[in-house]
Amino acid sequence: MNVLIVHAHPGTQSLNASLRDFAVERLRANGHAVQVSDLYAMDWKPALDGDDFLERDPARPLALMTDSERAFRAGTQSPDIAAEQRKLDWADAVIFQFPLWWFSMPAILKGWFDRVYAYGFAYGVGEHSEQRWGERYGEGRMLGKRAMLVVTTGGWESHYGERGVNGPMDHILFPIQHGMLYYPGFAVLPPFVAYQVGRRLDAAGYAALTERLGRRLDAIETTTPIAFRPQNGGDYEIPSLTLRADVAPGVTGYAAHLV
């Protein structure tokens, strides 16, 4: 497979950097082709703004969706955006690797989604009718591709348990896994999470961690994705996009969106 790793950590000698290098090596040893977008090393521009649309008339008010679509269709996006889109089109699987900062991704990675996910590329795709509300949540440009988060956090696993104070990890990652990955069509594999990384790992701890990550990477082609519900498969009413009363009756929130 072609695997893209999108990596977001500023420390060149960090645990995250080590895990990135481990993943590249392991995936290549397994016969995959690997590209890495190391966002800090690339000095990736995080903030979406009018400069991203090269031939925009600056006299007109910024209209993000219209400007994004026009630049995407006309090939007048900022070249760094177009380059990342080409990597996504090339990839069969994408790994997003980052430390959990404030229960979300680092700003530089959020800015990758804000900018690379153009209108017409990752959203604003497909027809809207009585049967379909665009190609999203199970359809879209990333259909057939797999995605997986590789996340580190200083907190303990119990703090992220189903009754842990931080909220369950699956719920915290829902805006990312469902909203950013499943939305444009990725099949989302269960996340790899390394807890309690605030203290320096000893050699045995690091070996155990990479052993566990290695097993996940070895199974990247075969791991069963999270069973999010397709939007246009009949479970949701259109256009309210609310679950039909007879689908998972009485269930709300996260669990309602799993088959």
Place this chain on the structure above:
Amino acid sequence: MNVLIVHAHPGTQSLNASLRDFAVERLRANGHAVQVSDLYAMDWKPALDGDDFLERDPARPLALMTDSERAFRAGTQSPDIAAEQRKLDWADAVIFQFPLWWFSMPAILKGWFDRVYAYGFAYGVGEHSEQRWGERYGEGRMLGKRAMLVVTTGGWESHYGERGVNGPMDHILFPIQHGMLYYPGFAVLPPFVAYQVGRRLDAAGYAALTERLGRRLDAIETTTPIAFRPQNGGDYEIPSLTLRADVAPGVTGYAAHLV
């Protein structure tokens, strides 16, 4: 009161910019002092990195928590970070105003949290013992201050309902409202959300929206905050930080963390 508005939208003629100006005027008319951090206008640096710690020895590997704490205590943080911390210390209430992009905040605002929330300022505060796990979730530097999100989104309200395809808005905002605001001690007011803003509002639509926002701003001192559970109040076991079995028995996820 002293009110800080942290605003994150690149469009100077956007709906978000209009709502910001409306809020400033309304709050001042009500007798409040207002400061605005307009992150795009300030050209705010989104990506946390080693350059944020002015006297860091570049020969040493980056150690984010240690470097952040040292710079915070020594007064050697990047001046833009220190300036935002002073605004937070000044404020009695903080409004975070932004468009919901990919079910989260724009990267430039995430980078405000990543950088301004230094170790020793917004986390890494207070003792760890058998009764306390630091000052967080209901305690901390922001104790006594109020915070409120003002959010716009193109999606429909039903798409964000308790069985809507995007997930319930309260759940999507949980990493922000609980993880970024309640964590350092803010009392978090219910969010103000404007749905279906993708099409241009007519005059009546804009008047209705600002009427609704105005009522929320008028009540900023008196609105009852979201009843998140304090971490150190006895409901959570320490150090597992898991709800005691007799607290909201059987309840998991979002609802478990509301009193």
